[in-house]
Amino acid sequence: MKNKLIKPVPALALGALLIVAAFMLAKPGSSVAADDKKSEPARPALTVTSVRPQAAQLPIKLAANGNVAAWQEAIIGSESGGLRLTDVRVNVGDVVKKGQVLAVFSADTVNADVAQARAALMEAEANASEAVANAARAQSLKASGALSAQQISQYMTAETTARARIASAKAALASQELRLRYTQVVAPDNGVISARAATVGSVVGVGTELFRMIRQGRLEWRAEVTASELARLRPGTGAVVKAANGSELTGKVRMIAPTIDPQTRSALVYVDLPPTTDANAPFKAGMFASGQFELGQSNAMTVPQQSVVVRDGFSYVFKLNQDQRVSQIKVQAGRRLGDRIEVVSGLTPDAVVVVNGAGFLNEGDLVRNVAAGAPK
Structure with missing residues (x-):
């Protein structure tokens, strides 16, 4: 009876020992797995492409706004x-x-006046013919003494007066003919x-x-520029003018205003636009237009526009470091040409900047860099 009660005890003890052993074996294994996990290298956050800044010749442009006006508008009156x-x-x-x-x-009234003036001229010419004849006879009788000197003088004066009346009648006729032409x-x-x-x-x-x-169908763009900008412009400077409907015309500076408006502190620059007589032409007098003056070219450091990320109103690029981590650098963006943009300050020429994927990065991110154009 006692033997039957004591036999299960060793079996229970053996089971407990097995459980403890299993626990002890499992614990060291978990520690090793954790250590292995800690020793794994960090995975890159994103696969990106990168380039170095490139030197380029970019055009120098001066932006301005103004109105389109007629070169000269003639007022035709009566x-x-x-x-x-x-x-x-x-x-x-x-x-x-x-x-x-x-x-x-x-022209009815004017035609009547013209006819009257012609009749007056004919009358003056007839009277002049008689006066000329009388003056000639008086001169022929001067030697005979048949006429006094006073009478002869009167005939000569009458001739001169008659000739003057002809001139007056001709002028009156010319005036009426001019009215008829008007x-x-x-x-x-x-x-x-x-x-x-x-x-x-x-x-x-x-x-x-x-x-x-x-x-002549000629229009001009009257651009407003500041006093400091005025010194950069000369007659003959090229300009590209853009209308509100998106149409563009190329013109040249014809004249620069000699004075500056004391109210706005700006001066007018007159740009000749190509003449047109097309009623549907995109540029019309009185419309507003913006434009840019072309002032030549200058050297610039450029990067792809994709490289520049705008955040909180500031421009940034991500510089790729040797440890494949990126640094966010604040830069000053400048002119644009095609798909490239000028970096005025904040970046060195030997820097490597991220192109594709720059918009998804943050300071210190680890990336995988591939050559531009390579499959990712």
Whole structure:
């Protein structure tokens, strides 16, 4: 009976020993695994490509804003007063040639005045013929004493007066013929009609504006620049002007204003634009336009635009160090040309900067660098 109760005890003890042994064996193994994990090298956060900065010739440009205006706008008015406008032959946007008839006034009254002036001239010429004949007879009788010296002088004076009346009548006729010519309003130059105030049936006075015309279809860009920028510009400097609709034109500086506006502290630079008579031309007088003056070229250190990351309003590049970790460097970005951008300061020419993947990096990140164009 006692033997049957004592036999299970060694079995229980043996089981406990096995559990303890298993625990002891497992504990050293876990420590080794942890040590192995600590000894593994850190994995790169991202695969990137890198380049060194390149020297390049970049254009020097000066940006400005301004308005597009007519090179010269001619005001075409009436040179006759009190006449009725009977015909208007052009409208806004029409291209006209020098001497082309734009409008016509009623000429009935003027034609009557011309006829009267011609009749007065004929009368003056007839009176002059008689006065010349009388003066000649008086001169022939001078030696005979049939006429006194006073009478002869009167005949000579009458001849001179008659000749003067002819000249006066001719001038009056010329004046009336000029009025007749003024009944037709003609274009003073080639150009484009930019405004029209003429209305058929209206009676206008002398000097009343009828049309406005952009002479020769020429436009100019009046750029506003500061006093410090003014010294960098010269007549003949090239400029690229961009309209609000995206169209661009190339022009040259024709003139620089001799004074600076005391209110805005800016000066006007007049840039000639290519002439056009196309009514659908993208540039029109009165529109706003931006542009850039081309001031030559200069040496610059450039990197791909992908290398420059903008964060919190500042520009940064990531420099690749020898330990394959990156350093975030603040730089000053400058001009752009194609897919490259100038680095004005903050970077040395021998630095290696990250290109692809720069936007995903942070200070101290470990990266895997591959050659540009290689498969990642």
